[in-house]
Amino acid sequence: MLNHIVLMGRLTRDPELRYTQSGTPVASFSLAVERDFGSRDGGEKQTDFIDIVAWRQTGEFVSKYFTKGRMAVVTGRLQIRDWQDKDGNKRRSAEVVADNVYFGDSKRDSAPSADGFQPAYTRPQQQAPAARSSAPARSFGYESGGSAFAELDGGDGELPF
Numbered sequence: 452m453l454n455h456i457v458l459m460g461r462l463t464r465d466p467e468l469r470y471t472q473s474g475t476p477v478a479s480f481s482l483a484v485e486r487d488f489g490s491r492d493g494g495e496k497q498t499d500f501i502d503i504v505a506w507r508q509t510g511e512f513v514s515k516y517f518t519k520g521r522m523a524v525v526t527g528r529l530q531i532r533d534w535q536d537k538d539g540n541k542r543r544s545a546e547v548v549a550d551n552v553y554f555g556d557s558k559r560d561s562a563p564s565a566d567g568f569q570p571a572y573t574r575p576q577q578q579a580p581a582a583r584s585s586a587p588a589r590s591f592g593y594e595s596g597g598s599a600f601a602e603l604d605g606g607d608g609e610l611p612f
Contacts, residue, residue, distance in 0.1 A: 454528040454529055455526070455527075455528060456525075456527055456528060456547055457524070457525070457526050458484050458503075458524070458547065459484065459522065459555050460484035460522070460523065460555075462481070462483075462518065462520060463481045463482065463483050463500060464480060464519050466478045466505075466510075466517055467479050467480065468510060468514035476506070476508075476514075477505070477506050477507075478510035478513045479504050480502075480505075481501060482501050482525065483499075484498065485497070485498050485499075486498070486499065501546075501547060502544070502545075503547050504530075506549075509549055509551065509552055512552065513549075513552050516554075517552070521555075522555030522556040523553065523554065523555050524553040524554075525547060525549045525552050525553075526552075527547045527550045528548050529546075529548075530545070530546055530547070531543060531544070
């Protein structure tokens with residue numbers, strides 16, 4: 452049997468770290484995860500709010516480094532719990548027990564810019580010409596400066612392998 456889930460979404464609240472009576476750390480939080488498709492009438496995408504539970508070192512990691520609004524990637528398993536509410540009614544809850552939690556964005560990218568846009572990737576700054584190495588990059592034909600490739604020596608036309 453296989454019970455494996457991978458989710459990517461934003462934390463809807465700061466993680467809450469608690470400890471069991473035996474001192475085992477457990478963090479709980481929820482992710483807002485957009486569905487891959489919109490509604491039939493072309494409207495906005497639907498969002499699911501999924502409860503996550505992270506135990507031990509994973510729970511401590513999440514409570515230390517993640518806050519509301521941060522993008523997270525969670526891998527784990529789906530768990531269904533049966534419980535009784537204060538009135539004695541039987542209830543059922545679904546939650547994801549996290550095996551691993553990864554950053555889905557960089558700390559720098561976690562805050563939206565003035566226009567509300569959050570870039571997923573920013574191109575590295577190019578070095579100034581004076582900062583580049585003067586030695587030619589000939590071994591693999593890649594030049595670390597401005598252009599992606601450099602000319603190779605003509606040689607005899609034979610491949611070296």
